[in-house]
Each structure stands twice: as C-alpha cells, then as structure tokens.
Amino acid sequence: MKTPLKITFKNLDPSPALKARIGEKAAKLERFCEHIVACRVVVERPHGNRQQGNLYQVTVGMTVPGGELVADGVHEDAHAALRAAFDAAVRRLEDHVRRQRLDVKRHEPASHQTT
Template identity: 85%
Template sequence: METPLKITFKNLDPSPALEARIGEKAAKLDHFCEHVVACHVVVERPHGSRQQGDLYQVTVDLTVPGGELVADGVHENAHAALRAAFDAAVRRLEDHVRRRRLDVKRHDPAPHPTA
C-alpha cells in the first residue's frame, strides 16, 4: 500500500498483532479506491460505564480526493471492533467511488397519462 498509514493507540498499550492486522486491512483498501491519500487508524479503550464492560473503539479516517471519510467500530474485542470499522470504511469508499463516477441509481420519470 502506497498510502501513508498512521496508527494511534489511546488508553492502551500498542499491540504488534493489532498493528499487523491494521496494515493488512489498510492495504486492501486500494482494491476499492486507488486514490486513498492518507489513512489514520485510532484504536482506543474509552473510559465507560461498568455495566458495558471494556469496549474498544476503532476509528478509520481516510483522506480521498474530494473529501474525507470516517468510519468506526465498537466492540468488546479489539479485533472485532477493527473488523467492523474497516467493513464500514469499505462501504463508505465504495459509495464515494460510485458517486464520483456518477454511477448512482437514477429513477425514470413517471410516464404522463395521455388524454
């Protein structure tokens, strides 16, 4: 992947396993959009309520021509939150590429009744 990748860990120690997985997922983003300018991934464990337990939040911030796309995932497992965030990022990238190509679904106008 030629896209600059930045990984930030908040409220938890950096994990080589998570960093490797993030690198793999980020490399696959090129399959959906060739022009990703930058990718910033934030993995954090916010301080929350005790009822929900430890939740991990992963935010993927992509810079693409014409805008910025942000997707996130929250889960009790860091790897599951990572998967959810990148799945959402892929959907947003696909939507962005469709809009840039003007490949959106258009509805035909309703035929006018003839009298």
C-alpha cells in the same frame, strides 16, 4: 501500501498484533480505491463504560479526492471492532467511488398521464 498510514492507540498500550492487522486491512483498502491520500486509524478504549464491559472503538479516517471518509466499529474484542470498522470503511469507499463515477441509480421522473 502506498498510502501513508497513521495508527494511534488511546487509553491502551500499543499492540504489535493489532498494528500488523491494521496494516494488512489498510493495504486492502487500495483495491477499492487507489486514490486514497491518507489513512488514519485510532484504536481506543473509552473510559467510564462499566455497564457494558470494556469496549474497544476503532475509527478509520480516509482522505480521498473530493472529501473525507470516516468509519468506525465498536466491540468488546479489539479485533472484532477492527474488522467492523474496516468493513464499514470498504462500504464507504465503494459508495464514494460509485458517486465519483456517477454510477448512482437515478429514478425516472413519474409521468403524469390522465386517462
């Protein structure tokens, strides 16, 4: 992976398995946009969420030319939260690339003809 990757764990111990999976997922992001300047991934388990069990939140922040893209995923399983966050990140990147290429669908102005 050419893009600098920073991984942060909050309120839980770093997991080698999660780190490896994050590295794989982050490397795949470059297939959708080769101009990613930086990628930051935060894996956390917020405190005080006892009604819904132990939820994991994964946030993926990407710096790209023209802006900052952020995607996140929340789930009771850390790997499922990771998958949801990176799926959302891919959608954000695809939207960003479409906007950069001006591939966004444009609506024709309505013609106001009287008959």
